Amino acid sequence: MTRLMNNKAVSRLFMAAFLSVFGLWVSACTATTAQTHPNLVINHQDVVAMKKAIKKEGRFKSTFIAQKTSVDTQIKQAITVPVPKDGGGGYTHERHKKNYKLMYNAGVIYQLTGDQKYANYVRDMLFAYAELYPTLPLHPKRKLGKKNPGKLFWQSLNEAVWLVYTSQAYDLVLPSLNASEKAKIETGLLRPIVKFLSVDSPKTFNKVHNHGTWTTAAVGMTGYVLGELDWVEQALYGLDKSGTGGFLRQLDELFSPQGYYNEGPYYQRYALMPFVTFAKAIQANQPERKIFEYRNGIVLKAINTTIQLSYNKLFFPINDSIKSKGTDTIELVNGVTIAYGLTKNTGLLSIAKSQDQILLTGDGLKVADALDNKQETPYHFESVAFGDGNDGKQGALVIMRQNVGGDQAVLFKPASQGLGHGHFDKLTWQFYDKGEEIVSDYGAARFLNVEAKSGGGYLPENNSWAKQTIAHNTVVVDEKSHFNGKVKTGNENHPELIFYGENKTSNGNVVKVASAKINTAYKDVKLKRTLALIELPKISQSLVVDVFDVVSDNKHQLDLPIHYKGHLIDTNFDLGTKTQSISALGDKNGYQHLWLKAQAQPKSGLAKVTWLNDNGRFYTQSSIVDGNAEVLFTQLGANDPNFNLRNENAFIYRVNDIKQHSFVSVFEPHGEYNPSKEFTKDASSKLSQLTHHKVKGVDLVTFSFGGTVDYVLAFNSKNSESLSINFSYNGKSFEFTGHFKLFEINKS
């Protein structure tokens, strides 16, 4: 049956109809439903093992003690279930959030200690809710015009989250309740709230979107606890059980086949929670659904991909991302814990170890025991092109990594827009080295929950700066953002990954190359970028080659920024610094936020900009310039009346009045600055030569680091893979098969 479920909605419709006619469906499911409680994320066998575990020293016991102490303190205070009044962040909002966490935690402590007082506390709070809930109208602070009001909270999303926790709390204390207590809670609270979230809110319930996931998870999990398997059916297949909505459809649509979530890692992390939690509950109650095998194991892939989308424990900060979010967030603690419980993959343990948080669940116990026994092995971070979109073909997010005495990573983003939290940053890139961000992305302009900063929400500068194209490391045409800054247009168009591959030459050189294009970011301009991450072990050199082709029938101004982290050390051209006063670079599309600090026009040849990062390394970006290109040095902070923006630095290559242009550069980490040990080495770029030619549609980038060898990176970024390519260099003939090859050519 699971296998059939992999098919498309249309066949599901048929299936559902077919099966309900024959009554097979429901009975098949009912037959295997557990009659014991708890049985959602935590089941009865888990409890038996956990009760044993809290008697021996180790991570699990110490977590239990800490949690119990916290719960003990909280349940001493009176139960407070206020009439809903405040919006997000306000008192009643925060109180109801605290309540569900407290009920869940008290429920867990009840199971582990058997002490009736914890169950009674949960029961009494549920009674209070059961009395309140039936009296509630829609929330007074609901957003007018929006279709998703709650009752306890201003939006139904929070109500669903509340129920995901509360259904588990109820499940945990169920064995302690008598029939009339159960009836009171179920009739007064659980059935009404399920009704409100499902049949009374069909639009949200059926939505193939993160909000829908929380809602279906809440309803489905409550269904398991109350034995209402019809609710589970609705949760899985939509209100009409047709499969056009519901949890499985969400698993089909919201992730790419590799488990990449369209909005990017920051929201992927957030979205993970209800997927993983509900899946775990399905597995406990209906193992025959093989939910973790669904769509070739999409839930586990989504967890793994979330980890892969991090560098040095922080998520790659594309789109609306708060940059300090990383792999230790609670959503991924949940994900890693459940994934380890299922797979026993010891690589996950090293992630769990760095998370340093143990969950009081059966899987949490497995993680704790394994870590106590030091079973962790290194987690393998991979180079991979994550196809975007539900079919994996709507662009891609490419991560290229190498370890050259420290982890390096290139992020390349020919991904699709990613809905409302997406940025207009097609084909942007970032670079990471020795634990730090070097070529950077601003992330979101937001101080989470800091009241003085726009109430803790997204700042106005998130739209006016962070989302704009100039805030990213990609080409801006005529100072306008991609898709003219329209989300709708962005969602309708996506870049195309031409190829991604990697290759190790007989000389030991390792090359990873990705190439992508988009013709719809601007009406009349085609953008194509090829990025190569290269390791040359013989000369202990790593580098990135960047070729960005811009083609139009009309003349345009083209800007290519590099947002860099560190202190500018040197340029091989006169900076043209403005010393007495500086002004905003432009008046819209993000340009109004940039102070123009210096305006240079390097001579024809190779323009070099070197900076020093806090990690003690130097970085040089060397670009081919024709003598007309300008380099603008900017600092963020203009038109920022409330000092909302971080004052970050960039330099922008600008060419003007041009129909076609290729920005060609080499990016080169080098040397070390160690003032503590009083040495500095290789503070200067070693790149001695860089050229770019196109020969019969093949790009040839030649470069040298001053030794006896010239390197030629040849690549073919035509859409179709060509079998064999010939070219000549310095009078000699060369040949390669496939999309790219790096040649070493001894200088004669």
Next chain:
Amino acid sequence: MTRLMNNKAVSRLFMAAFLSVFGLWVSACTATTAQTHPNLVINHQDVVAMKKAIKKEGRFKSTFIAQKTSVDTQIKQAITVPVPKDGGGGYTHERHKKNYKLMYNAGVIYQLTGDQKYANYVRDMLFAYAELYPTLPLHPKRKLGKKNPGKLFWQSLNEAVWLVYTSQAYDLVLPSLNASEKAKIETGLLRPIVKFLSVDSPKTFNKVHNHGTWTTAAVGMTGYVLGELDWVEQALYGLDKSGTGGFLRQLDELFSPQGYYNEGPYYQRYALMPFVTFAKAIQANQPERKIFEYRNGIVLKAINTTIQLSYNKLFFPINDSIKSKGTDTIELVNGVTIAYGLTKNTGLLSIAKSQDQILLTGDGLKVADALDNKQETPYHFESVAFGDGNDGKQGALVIMRQNVGGDQAVLFKPASQGLGHGHFDKLTWQFYDKGEEIVSDYGAARFLNVEAKSGGGYLPENNSWAKQTIAHNTVVVDEKSHFNGKVKTGNENHPELIFYGENKTSNGNVVKVASAKINTAYKDVKLKRTLALIELPKISQSLVVDVFDVVSDNKHQLDLPIHYKGHLIDTNFDLGTKTQSISALGDKNGYQHLWLKAQAQPKSGLAKVTWLNDNGRFYTQSSIVDGNAEVLFTQLGANDPNFNLRNENAFIYRVNDIKQHSFVSVFEPHGEYNPSKEFTKDASSKLSQLTHHKVKGVDLVTFSFGGTVDYVLAFNSKNSESLSINFSYNGKSFEFTGHFKLFEINKS
């Protein structure tokens, strides 16, 4: 005899004359000189123990293996002793530096392995030097007009450093040499270089200055190795043995009685090396001199004070300091190792552990063994006023610390100028919390050894910005720096510490207060500042009270900057941000480097500025303002054509056209920003009230955090300690004895 040496130079002159007449002096010393080698920093007994230690697993063995591997690689290459040609950083300069380190390390490995090849390598390199040295004229790159040329190096300082290492290397391989080999090395190299550094360079040799210390150490140590105790006498008492120069005079003059070095921690660390090394060699050869007891143990005090002058492993960055220098620098590794060897103070081990560097010496072995056995105990960082100057009475550097769930430190600097590397920053302060700098000092404007940045030396902006008063957190009068920026005037005048003390009230509140003044920073202006670091455990609040009095007979403009680290979060007044263009705030004395980003004029009352540091805490500075004061928000970076400056932020309280003014403020750490765990708490200042009155010469600062208690900090910063002070507050009478007291007064 040691005891007599503590007296002043005049009595020493007499003593030296007296003793040499009777021939007692030299014979007394000779009698105890060791006849075995090695016997400088490493002695024969050390070697016996170390040879045993390299056979068992542990820190010492692994250090030995690493060092041996490094030496093995290096001695495979041909010995290179080039004719001196290049200045600092150039090839021959760096080569001769490498050579002395290599000879020293090879000498150590010889002693530990007994393998003759290491001794032969050192011998052969010494032969090469012995052939070269007699042929050398003064160095071709010597600085003309300077009195300190070298022969191997451009300045004799490097030559002395070379000899400090080389004398030890020679000492280590001596047992392997025959008479003619010794004669060749001593006649060709050691005697000529000693002659050159001593009798041929009397000015540097006799100088009471860091350069003199290296020189006397080099000559004295070579004297011990060659049995030339007359050289030792000269090293200790100056060329004429009168005591007006020499190592002991340096110990008398360059440190305060508590072991504070006049130039500040950055140079204290640097100066430490020859003091500690030579002292250790004296101790080995003439223990009867009790050098480590000299001047009440000044050498050990200097080592300990260097550690005390750090926060979170980095030195307080006053004066010309490179901010990444800290307790793990090699000079302090030496100091801590030798100090531990002498004292067995297990607190030093926790410093040694964080240094993570083991020396291959007898003391290094003691440290390694103790760390292997986990004997370290926490090192106690103290609150202390370090008197400045050789008598400890030329101002002071005050460090106030407290631990309130994380270490906090206030640095207050009524210290003297500190010679050429001193900054014009009288009465400045800094604040540290939870590992980070919060109210900051720029340190030196320098990228050490980065050729592209002014050859790696001090940048022009070190003078034009870093040394200027506006670059510090202290009052600037009429946009001019203290002492009009003249080092000579600065050296001739110093602030005065009025008092420093600490006190714990019966309520558990802990108060540390320091008060200081200077009347010579400006011709007609008196500056007095009182800073109090306060902990109020009952309300979990820490704070700093700052009262800065400025008094003149004439009207002036007064600026008081706060250089802050973090992101501006909020002000309780309109910022007046300049959005389209910004200009330099002034044209000289550092003002030319400040962009004026916003110009505010808060209403009369309490002006608040809140920022958020990377450590996730909020900080609010609340100042009493009269409605006329301006607050200027600045960013560093104007008139900086080469992007040499870090773009740091400050706000400046400015009052104008005024004869007398007291800047009164409370600085308040609060709350937490934790985007990873998605919570923010106490992002707003809780300070609800702040007043300042002077009653009969007593300052009364009242403040409240909105609870039921008013706090009154009363202090008497008149120069003389008063016995008993009365004052009344809200109609009630209060009394205290001494300089200050914090009162809790319940609101009625």
